[in-house]
Amino acid sequence: MNEFFTLMKSELVVTIILFLLLFIKIGKGMSNERLLVFIQVLLLINFIAGFVANEEGSLFGGLYYTGEMIVLQKNILNLGVLLISLLFADWFIKSSHLPEFFILMLSSLLGMFFLLSSGNLLMFYLSLELASIPVAAMANFDLQKRTSSEAAMKMILTSAFSSGILLFGISLVYGATGTISFEALPALLSAAPLQVMAFIFLFAAFAFKLSIVPFHLWTADVYQGSPTATTAFLSVISKGAFAFVFVTVLYKVFQPLHSVWYNLIMLLSIVTMIVGNLFALRQQNIKRFLAFSSIAQVGFILVGISSNTAEGTASVVYFILIYIFSNLAAFGVVGLIASQANRESINDYRGLYQTNKFLSWMIALALFSLAGIPPTAGFFGKLFLIKAGASQANYFYIIIAAVNLVVSLYYYLKIIRAIFMEPNEQPIAAIRVSFSVKLGLVICAAGIILTGLIGWIYDYIQLLG
Amino acid sequence: MNLLLLILIPLVTAVGVLLAAKQQAKWIAFGGAAIQLITSFVLLAAFYAQRTAGNTTQFLFEQQYNWFPSLNISFHLGVDGISVAMILLTAFVVIAGVLVSWKVDKMTKEFFFLLILLSLGAYGFFISLDLFILFFFLEIAVIPKYLLIGIWGSGKKQYAANKLALLLMFGSALVLVGMMGTYFGSGAHTFDLPALAKLNMPVEVQKICFPLLFAGFGIFTALFPFHTWVPDGHSAAPTAGSMFLAGISMKLGGYGCLRVAMYLMPEGAKEYANIIIILATIAILYGAFATMMQQDFKYINAYSSVSHCGFVLLGLGMLTKTAITGAVMQMVSHGVMTALFFAIIGMIYERTHTRQVNEMGGLLKVTPFISTALFIVGLCSLGLPGLSGFVAEMTVFVGSWQNADAFHRIATIAACMSIVVTAVYILRAIGKVAMGPLKAGYETITDATWNERLATIILISGILAIGLAPFWLNDLVRPGAEIIMQKMSASH
Numbered sequence: 001m002n003e004f005f006t007l008m009k010s011e012l013v014v015t016i017i018l019f020l021l022l023f024i025k026i027g028k029g030m031s032n033e034r035l036l037v038f039i040q041v042l043l044l045i046n047f048i049a050g051f052v053a054n055e056e057g058s059l060f061g062g063l064y065y066t067g068e069m070i071v072l073q074k075n076i077l078n079l080g081v082l083l084i085s086l087l088f089a090d091w092f093i094k095s096s097h098l099p100e101f102f103i104l105m106l107s108s109l110l111g112m113f114f115l116l117s118s119g120n121l122l123m124f125y126l127s128l129e130l131a132s133i134p135v136a137a138m139a140n141f142d143l144q145k146r147t148s149s150e151a152a153m154k155m156i157l158t159s160a161f162s163s164g165i166l167l168f169g170i171s172l173v174y175g176a177t178g179t180i181s182f183e184a185l186p187a188l189l190s191a192a193p194l195q196v197m198a199f200i201f202l203f204a205a206f207a208f209k210l211s212i213v214p215f216h217l218w219t220a221d222v223y224q225g226s227p228t229a230t231t232a233f234l235s236v237i238s239k240g241a242f243a244f245v246f247v248t249v250l251y252k253v254f255q256p257l258h259s260v261w262y263n264l265i266m267l268l269s270i271v272t273m274i275v276g277n278l279f280a281l282r283q284q285n286i287k288r289f290l291a292f293s294s295i296a297q298v299g300f301i302l303v304g305i306s307s308n309t310a311e312g313t314a315s316v317v318y319f320i321l322i323y324i325f326s327n328l329a330a331f332g333v334v335g336l337i338a339s340q341a342n343r344e345s346i347n348d349y350r351g352l353y354q355t356n357k358f359l360s361w362m363i364a365l366a367l368f369s370l371a372g373i374p375p376t377a378g379f380f381g382k383l384f385l386i387k388a389g390a391s392q393a394n395y396f397y398i399i400i401a402a403v404n405l406v407v408s409l410y411y412y413l414k415i416i417r418a419i420f421m422e423p424n425e426q427p428i429a430a431i432r433v434s435f436s437v438k439l440g441l442v443i444c445a446a447g448i449i450l451t452g453l454i455g456w457i458y459d460y461i462q463l464l465g
Numbered sequence: 466m467n468l469l470l471l472i473l474i475p476l477v478t479a480v481g482v483l484l485a486a487k488q489q490a491k492w493i494a495f496g497g498a499a500i501q502l503i504t505s506f507v508l509l510a511a512f513y514a515q516r517t518a519g520n521t522t523q524f525l526f527e528q529q530y531n532w533f534p535s536l537n538i539s540f541h542l543g544v545d546g547i548s549v550a551m552i553l554l555t556a557f558v559v560i561a562g563v564l565v566s567w568k569v570d571k572m573t574k575e576f577f578f579l580l581i582l583l584s585l586g587a588y589g590f591f592i593s594l595d596l597f598i599l600f601f602f603l604e605i606a607v608i609p610k611y612l613l614i615g616i617w618g619s620g621k622k623q624y625a626a627n628k629l630a631l632l633l634m635f636g637s638a639l640v641l642v643g644m645m646g647t648y649f650g651s652g653a654h655t656f657d658l659p660a661l662a663k664l665n666m667p668v669e670v671q672k673i674c675f676p677l678l679f680a681g682f683g684i685f686t687a688l689f690p691f692h693t694w695v696p697d698g699h700s701a702a703p704t705a706g707s708m709f710l711a712g713i714s715m716k717l718g719g720y721g722c723l724r725v726a727m728y729l730m731p732e733g734a735k736e737y738a739n740i741i742i743i744l745a746t747i748a749i750l751y752g753a754f755a756t757m758m759q760q761d762f763k764y765i766n767a768y769s770s771v772s773h774c775g776f777v778l779l780g781l782g783m784l785t786k787t788a789i790t791g792a793v794m795q796m797v798s799h800g801v802m803t804a805l806f807f808a809i810i811g812m813i814y815e816r817t818h819t820r821q822v823n824e825m826g827g828l829l830k831v832t833p834f835i836s837t838a839l840f841i842v843g844l845c846s847l848g849l850p851g852l853s854g855f856v857a858e859m860t861v862f863v864g865s866w867q868n869a870d871a872f873h874r875i876a877t878i879a880a881c882m883s884i885v886v887t888a889v890y891i892l893r894a895i896g897k898v899a900m901g902p903l904k905a906g907y908e909t910i911t912d913a914t915w916n917e918r919l920a921t922i923i924l925i926s927g928i929l930a931i932g933l934a935p936f937w938l939n940d941l942v943r944p945g946a947e948i949i950m951q952k953m954s955a956s957h
Contacts, residue, residue: 386641
């Protein structure tokens, strides 16, 4: 019984918070401002609790497993959720359904926790559903906007479709090997046609979640239509969690099929980077732009994943940590501007520096980090991904990745140019940045600068892997 | 001598500039640059002291701190004579650049912050002995350039800023791939330069990685046909930006070619030397002839920079000790000279509000100081003995001539021819601007202010120090070139 409490601590804490929020919802005694602070404190406690009394072990006959690396990944996700609660305070306070939003978000987070800890395909499937379905409801939270419902609809349909594919893959795996346990699978897998087929179906399900080309088509519409807080959650937390699981499953379970998935990943990552970059070049809406840029970022994550070494895992986890800071900072600014000035087009950002210096610097820092410009952490993240990928000595692949870095710089600079250089007669008026948002942005900025420069962060991650 | 100072001083200055009030920003930047100049001289003195005391270690004042131990990346610093020369150059250009930007009124704090950040990248680059941090500092410098041109520039500034940032990033991307190839191909799994230099890398790896690294760094120093960012970037940049670009930033490339590509991969260098020579000769001639056609004063100097930087690559490609020494001397000499040239052009533009050579005339009568400086820098550019340009180019030619075969001779002679062309365009431009009757409307122009005079004097003293007494620079640089040549001949 004790073991149950210590090992499942992260999940239990989130569950308790969930129930608290449910009670609050029934009680209806608090104003949004106070409620938000209360939630932020709860999430902070949740984040801190992630660091104490962690143990390694498995439960329920291998169905649930946790270890140092998994705890770290959960902590990173916790940090992301905490930052979201800070950064989108403006929108949350205006929202008429504040507790529900957090209930859904935390349910999804709980699903991700189980996903990270799952030790068998059944558990894996159930937690994946728990992680995805609430997000569709979150996408529908801009109740007066039709695009928001459209986004939710698209999200739920693609989710269902990818779940179907996943289930089919799982059934094939079970048919071919007679087991669904992650521990027993590697010994039974080989590159037989049926098993390759099963693997490809599983892969497709991941590709949907991570929006790897050609399974990316839902991304842009959903990102654009959803409220920015949901978009941020979807593009950062959800993507991060799936990337973590993807690495583990590929490296641990499907190791015998390495030769199959290496080529698959290389191919898809090249296509993903190129398509993401080329489409990002043409976008006018900043959320849509960030959607395509995040597709390109996933292409980069795949470069790291292709390495098939401990360094690959470490570089992916490290990159996601940095990605959380950078992308959330970018979405934070975009969300604030969307919520107060109701403007989302890149052209509206022209001349922003004249009126909003702090926000301009923050989004610039975030974009530089996304583009991989030193001294921001994004530089280190991308470099280590490439370095991990280069261990396979595939120069062609590395050159394409490096050239894509240049292309991506072009469109990130487009926004920088609009903000700092282009004149505008009606720039966005000065925006009031509340304490909570400011705190969130400053934490992100500190993360963007320090995560790279402090070398032991990477070393710590690598030691765990 | 603690090399960390060279990074910390600009860092503190940059933070100071950000925290200061708008009016104080320039003073803080100036103070920081002055302290940095003094530190550079202290470094030079300490370096000489060590060498005269008989310390023949290749890199002096080495420091090494673990940064990413699990990836074998360490913060490894150290200098040899070549780095010391480049650091001195940087310090000269930075202080002059700050001084001529005295009147920048638009976003003053941001301007000086970016200038200092750019210089930080250069200082860090020149003292790194680890490929990873070298690359880190190389890339730090890209964004300040972009913003300096895009925000404070003139003309087609956004186009130029974009072109520059993308081409330089493309160069970095090539360097990055070459770096990864070195890391894994050498089998040593390290980015440490001295460690990599000790082991002989497999020839196949050298043949793949050398062109990547050389072309990558080459883009920074206007390697033909990737030179196109130079004219646009230099002419659109604000005065200090042009000075930094031509005086420091282009030198990062030459230094990288030498320190990384050639030093680590002598076999690769031999393999591709002829291609380098051909490209360099084209750049020299093409740059010179292209300059003849320009009317815009900044374009004149920008294109002539392509030509002059061609000498750097030519010297490197010749693979003789003297030619490599000459190449480094040309880097230093061209850095100081071109910075001064851009500074003078900036001063003239501020007064006449035109950069078209045809629209100016007779300025010697109203601005004797500026015009005299213009003469000095022009004569230096065309290689008048007694000034730095002559010393450096002469060394390159002598070194090139040591290769006895027809191919090298032809390339050398072709490159020599460009000097005639240089004389034509320089004398024509200077003559039009400074001599002849004073054009109407320029009667009330005032001569240089104290800060402009100080900047000019600092840079002219640099030109004279190299031109009149070249031996100190030669002695500083030659041992570095010798080590590379030893590696080259040992790898037969």
